[in-house]
Amino acid sequence: MEADVDHPPEPPRSVIHPLTVRIGHWINALAILIMILSGWRIYDASPLFHFEFPHGLTLGGWLAGALQWHFAAMWLLVINGVVYVLYGVFSGHYRRSFFPLTPRAVAREFGNVLRGRLSHRLGAYNAIQKLAYVGVILLGVVLVLSGLSIWKPVQFQGLAALLGGYEGARLVHFFAMAGVVGFIAIHLTLVILVPRTLPPMVTGRAPRAAASPGSET
Numbered sequence: 497m498e499a500d501v502d503h504p505p506e507p508p509r510s511v512i513h514p515l516t517v518r519i520g521h522w523i524n525a526l527a528i529l530i531m532i533l534s535g536w537r538i539y540d541a542s543p544l545f546h547f548e549f550p551h552g553l554t555l556g557g558w559l560a561g562a563l564q565w566h567f568a569a570m571w572l573l574v575i576n577g578v579v580y581v582l583y584g585v586f587s588g589h590y591r592r593s594f595f596p597l598t599p600r601a602v603a604r605e606f607g608n609v610l611r612g613r614l615s616h617r618l619g620a621y622n623a624i625q626k627l628a629y630v631g632v633i634l635l636g637v638v639l640v641l642s643g644l645s646i647w648k649p650v651q652f653q654g655l656a657a658l659l660g661g662y663e664g665a666r667l668v669h670f671f672a673m674a675g676v677v678g679f680i681a682i683h684l685t686l687v688i689l690v691p692r693t694l695p696p697m698v699t700g701r702a703p704r705a706a707a708s709p710g711s712e713t
């Protein structure tokens with residue numbers, strides 16, 4: 497058979513991000529964006545510290561508008577987050593993709609970063625990514641629990657007491673938000689530094705030659 501030089505065959509591709517993870521990831525990115533920008537407007541109505549977020553960077557226009565955005569996106573974040581975490585735990589996705597995660601592997605990867613060598617094979621997260629993903633999922637849990645304590649301090653008074661009361665829960669909520677913003681800054685920097693990771697997070701697929709042998713399917 498003659499080779500078709502004008503249309504060379506597509507290289508074989510493997511699925512490295514399951515559909516549930518991709519849908520969950522992008523819904524989460526949208527929900528987090530709305531939560532953060534509306535949250536900044538809510539903060540500005542009664543700042544905890546001696547600064548305000550520039551109103552141009554916030555969502556909702558005024559306190560009541562921002563609260564409506566915050567509560568609407570809250571349902572998206574929580575329902576999507578519960579589906580993503582249940583899928584991650586029960587499908588084995590977390591076990592395969594985020595573990596093992598050892599301090600030694602994280603230290604080695606930091607060493608690589610300092611030497612300007614970030615190891616990355618598509619479909620296999622390096623130790624810094626694993627730490628960041630596990631960390632941001634835990635931060636998400638803290639954000640939801642502290643948010644519940646601020647939203648319904650009477651109904652969730654046990655939870656609020658655990659977080660240092662209403663004011664304590666506000667502080668926890670603020671610092672968890674700051675942690676997520678820090679994560680997003682690092683996450684987006686890594687995507688810019690290694691842009692070939694982005695298309696597979698949309699299509700799920702990567703050329704088999706570039707994908708890690710341990711990829712999802």
Ligand code: HEM
Pocket residue numbers: 517521524525528529593618619621629632676679680683687693694695697
């Ligand atoms: C426009 C914004 C975003 C872009 C472009 C983006 C891009 C990506 C890409 C390309 C990956 C795969 C990385 C790889 O294969 O090495 C990824 C994974 C991930 N991202 Fe994002 N991301 C964004 C926002 C977010 C946000 C806001 C969060 C959470 C606060 C987040 C959390 C995660 C997590 C947890 C994973 C791992 C998913 C898994 O395998 O279960 N991302 N992201």
